[in-house]
C-alpha cells in the first residue's frame with residue numbers, strides 16, 4: 001500500500017488535533033465552571049492538565065488524559081522523537097500517526113501495554 005501522507009501533513013494533523021482537543025476541553029470546563037474556564041484561557045495550555053483545580057471535576061478526566069497525550073506528543077516533537085514508539089523506539093507509520101497523532105506505541109507494544117494494564121487491574 002502506498003502512502004501519500006507527508007511529514008508536513010502529519011504536523012498539521014497534530015496541530016489540528018491539539019487545537020480541537022483543547023477546544024473540547026475548554027467547552028466541557030465552561031459547562032461546569034465558567035469562571036475557571038476563563039482563568040484557564042489565560043494560562044499556557046501545557047499547564048492545563050496538571051492544574052489542581054481540576055480535581056473538583058472528575059468527569060473531566062477523559063479530557064485531561066487527552067491533554068496529557070497532547071503534551072507528550074508535542075514534547076516528543078520538540079525533542080525530535082515524535083512518531084517513535086515510546087517502548088521499543090520503532091518508527092510508527094504515517095498512517096497510524098495520521099489516524100491518531102498522539103499515538104505513543106507501535107501495534108505490538110500497544111498490545112503488550114494493554115495486556116499489562118489488564119493484568120494489574122485483576123490483581
Ligand SMILES: [Zn+2]
Pocket residue numbers: 085086087088089090105106107108109110
Ligand atoms: Zn514498540
